[in-house]
Amino acid sequence: MSGWPWRSAGYLLTSAAIGAGAGLHAWAFARVWGGPGPSAAALLLVPLLGTAWVVSAYERLRLPLVMDRATLLRSRGTLREIAYGLVAVLLLWWIDLGVLGVAAGLPLFLMAAPLQPTANAAVAWSLAVLGVVLLPIAAYPVATWAGVRAAMARAVLMPGDSELHRVIESRARLVDAFEVERRRIERDLHDGAQQRLVTLAMRLGLTGLDLPPESKAAREVREARDQVRLALAEIRELIHDIHPRVLTDVGLEAAVRDVAGRSMVPVDVDVVLPVRLSTQVETTAYFAVCEALANVSKHSGAASAGVRGRLVDGRLVMEIRDDGTGGADADAGGTGLVGIADRLAVVDGRMELHSPAGGPTVLRMEIPCDP
Amino acid sequence: MRPLRLVIAEDSVLLREGLAGLLERFGHEVLAAVGDATSLVAAVADHRPDAIVVDVRMPPGNTDDGLRAAHALRSAYPDLAVLVLSQYVSQGYASELIASSASGAGLGYLLKDRIAEVEEFITALDDVAGGGTVVDPEVVRQLLSRRHAPMQRLSPKEREVLQLIAEGRSNAAIARRLVVTEATVSKRIAAIFTKLDLAQAPDDHRRVLAVLAYLGS
Numbered sequence: 001m002s003g004w005p006w007r008s009a010g011y012l013l014t015s016a017a018i019g020a021g022a023g024l025h026a027w028a029f030a031r032v033w034g035g036p037g038p039s040a041a042a043l044l045l046v047p048l049l050g051t052a053w054v055v056s057a058y059e060r061l062r063l064p065l066v067m068d069r070a071t072l073l074r075s076r077g078t079l080r081e082i083a084y085g086l087v088a089v090l091l092l093w094w095i096d097l098g099v100l101g102v103a104a105g106l107p108l109f110l111m112a113a114p115l116q117p118t119a120n121a122a123v124a125w126s127l128a129v130l131g132v133v134l135l136p137i138a139a140y141p142v143a144t145w146a147g148v149r150a151a152m153a154r155a156v157l158m159p160g161d162s163e164l165h166r167v168i169e170s171r172a173r174l175v176d177a178f179e180v181e182r183r184r185i186e187r188d189l190h191d192g193a194q195q196r197l198v199t200l201a202m203r204l205g206l207t208g209l210d211l212p213p214e215s216k217a218a219r220e221v222r223e224a225r226d227q228v229r230l231a232l233a234e235i236r237e238l239i240h241d242i243h244p245r246v247l248t249d250v251g252l253e254a255a256v257r258d259v260a261g262r263s264m265v266p267v268d269v270d271v272v273l274p275v276r277l278s279t280q281v282e283t284t285a286y287f288a289v290c291e292a293l294a295n296v297s298k299h300s301g302a303a304s305a306g307v308r309g310r311l312v313d314g315r316l317v318m319e320i321r322d323d324g325t326g327g328a329d330a331d332a333g334g335t336g337l338v339g340i341a342d343r344l345a346v347v348d349g350r351m352e353l354h355s356p357a358g359g360p361t362v363l364r365m366e367i368p369c370d371p
Numbered sequence: 372m373r374p375l376r377l378v379i380a381e382d383s384v385l386l387r388e389g390l391a392g393l394l395e396r397f398g399h400e401v402l403a404a405v406g407d408a409t410s411l412v413a414a415v416a417d418h419r420p421d422a423i424v425v426d427v428r429m430p431p432g433n434t435d436d437g438l439r440a441a442h443a444l445r446s447a448y449p450d451l452a453v454l455v456l457s458q459y460v461s462q463g464y465a466s467e468l469i470a471s472s473a474s475g476a477g478l479g480y481l482l483k484d485r486i487a488e489v490e491e492f493i494t495a496l497d498d499v500a501g502g503g504t505v506v507d508p509e510v511v512r513q514l515l516s517r518r519h520a521p522m523q524r525l526s527p528k529e530r531e532v533l534q535l536i537a538e539g540r541s542n543a544a545i546a547r548r549l550v551v552t553e554a555t556v557s558k559r560i561a562a563i564f565t566k567l568d569l570a571q572a573p574d575d576h577r578r579v580l581a582v583l584a585y586l587g588s
């Protein structure tokens with residue numbers, strides 16, 4: 001079972017705080033109504049509006065519990081936010097607790113049956129079993145209501161959020177377009193210039209065979225052939241830097257193995273992926289690993305490093321660790337870590353860096369993968 | 372050098388025809404020259420060649436179709452020698468290919484650039500057809516730039532020998548190249564085997580194991 005039902009239940013449970021606020025108001029209202037009278041009680045509507053405003057801020061704060069991409073815009077204290085807070089105080093909190101109480105409380109109550117001193121043991125235990133069976137089912141109404149509730153809160157409290165999403169998506173499209181263009185250049189070089197140069201080098205090689213080995217012409221041809229081979233080597237490096245062929249052809253695992261092979265520090269590669277991932281995910285992960293391994297070579301002073309990659313719950317999780325001196329700082333900049341974070345941000349991924357002074361350093365990246 | 376019966380698979384027409392011309396010039400018989408992996412499989416079934424020369428990247432998928440076809444053909448025809456040509460170096464390809472060569476016919480993995488060294492290219496093909504293993508020097512060069520624990524135990528001279536083995540050279544060729552006697556080469560190879568903890572086994576097999584340890588380390 002995933003953590004989702006628990007988070008939903010937690011989300012609804014935090015409504016108890018709103019309930020407490022509402023109860024306090026009701027109590028004060030009753031006291032004033034009974035004492036100074038109804039007109040004085042009407043004055044209490046002013047602090048109620050204040051509470052509504054606080055509640056709207058509270059609603060915003062707890063949204064990340066059930067929403068992955070909630071962007072926490074700052075409260076502006078607008079009328080709609082206060083109105084929403086008012087609805088939450090007067091109505092929503094007890095629905096939250098009600099749903100939670102009925103859906104989760106009933107199975108728990110049944111499960112507690114054997115603890116009743118007067119209960120018939122057989123009946124009590126079968127009730128308890130029924131409770132255990134019902135508990136997973138309770139997850140559905142809880143998660144559904146929490147989802148509806150969060151969507152409501154988000155629609156009212158974060159109208160600008162969707163706009164921000166559009167910006168994020170357009171940035172992703174832009175990066176994608178760049179990537180497509182890089183791959184086109186790589187393909188053109190590979191299928192065009194590179195093939196022609198290979199053919200040219202071969203023809204020069206063949207021509208050389210027809211010439212007396214020590215003649216001036218033979219030396220010239222050999223020289224020309226060597227120049228072509230240098231050009232080929234340069235194009236190969238260029239293509240590799242633009243977009244490594246092996247990444248396109250074989251995938252992330254082989255590409256990481258190759259980068260590891262080129263590294264000055266011995267790198268142990270343990271990347272096991274059951275399927276090919278999307279081009280964007282593979283490319284992002286690949287360049288991030290390159291950057292990370294370059295850091296290891298340049299800054300860490302490590303004697304060995306490792307790259308581990310797995311697909312966990314639809315997320316690509318990659319860990320790059322080294323036994324170097326540590327003390328890497330993602331905020332200090334200039335170490336390529338900022339570049340990795342930027343790349344990851346585009347595909348909605350994230351990065352964690354653990355690098356105490358004295359090492360070891362572990363860089364963990366997570367990228368969500370669409371199935 | 373015995374004439375070989377060959378099938379070539381390469382999607383660039385210019386290069387394919389040039390390659391066919393080159394091979395025929397050295398007395399080999401090109402039974403078929405095809406441009407995609409599917410035709411390669413069919414041509415091998417039709418002609419049963421001694422060896423195939425195959426490009427890694429080819430239609431229909433334009434990824435590593437040629438390499439995968441070569442793998443499939445090796446399991447179908449254990450005697451078939453395979454020389455793989457690639458436009459770029461991938462150690463993954465090299466070790467994968469060599470792992471599959473521990474039993475059976477010869478195998479080579481070369482950068483396409485090597486075709487320009489016409490005579491060396493023909494020699495490499497000949498070695499592969501004779502059951503040898505040929506690895507592009509570029510692969511070896513990249514491996515040598517790393518700091519590996521087991522490889523650290525080898526002396527520079529032994530590493531030199533290992534590099535030449537990885538390039539597919541015979542003991543005699545290594546001896547000529549290093550200007551030492553064949554007995555010296557054999558002694559160094561024995562030392563390499565000991566230092567890499569390779570079990571006593573028939574010489575040819577140990578050669579492959581040494582290269583494997585080299586690539587896998």
